[in-house]
Amino acid sequence: MTRAWRTHLECSLVPPWKVSLAVVLVGLLLGVPVSATGQSFVGTVHRVLDGDTVHLLRETGQIVRVDLYGVDAPERVQSYGAKARQAVRRTVFQARVEAVAEGRDEDGRPRYELRVGDRVLNEQLVREGLVWWDRRRRIRCRRGSGGPRGGTRR
Template identity: 40%
Template sequence: MRLLYSIVMLVLTFSASADISGRVVRVLDGDTVEILQASRERTRIRLAGIDAPEKNQPFGQRSRQFLTRLVAQRHVRISGDERDRYGRILGTVWLDGEDINAVMVRNGLAWAYRYRGKATEPQYAEPEAGARAVKSGLWADPAPVEPGLWRKMQKTPE
């Protein structure tokens, strides 16, 4: 019985962290895409570790357009097995072996997502610093506002 339990747990652990792949059929904004898997299932993916400007925020449309040019109608692989509170998979989007999340940050079209001041995915802190240094994308703005703070500023008092 113990052996059977161990095997079941191993299989569940492996399948929970398995990658998925599909064709990008929709780019919702600079950090969210929808893919169509071979099973015909549509799955929303939130690019993990980054935070792109909101659509109606400065650079929001540029961020979405850039991501669209990169991945629209392309076959991508997603690594990651967590879900956010909206049910989206939090994952890294891979296209031809390239980390698209990092491409967004490196081009100044997304921040490295931070929690308590530290990048949740440390590998994105350096590309962000490089984009800031050359004032690429949103870093051309003298005072860019992180999306989380921007959303708070947009809320109307009740």
């Protein structure tokens, strides 16, 4: 922080902590999705984009993109891409789910664990062999195959 900026903050009429608090409160009031690890929100699955991405409709009317944590699904044009999407659609489409923030991807986007009742969709897809578990994201579920129908990730 430069000296001029520090002087400006010290001489400001509003203390910096109050500005930070105001930003957080406004974000909460506007329904900005929570992305700190372990925090969650509830919504209805509005659209299934592919095997590891869905859109949730929150009670506020906001549509939130949810990328699944710890897994990577084949794209639609790849082998088993359509099957992975169909499995997600069959399991959670129009279902009420809880999205729990577990971290961020390399681009800074939040990644979520999707819970449907007592099941975790991320882990279920790994067990069924429809997605790759991603070592970089350290998913807790290491059971099941190494990827879509046992294939190797390229």
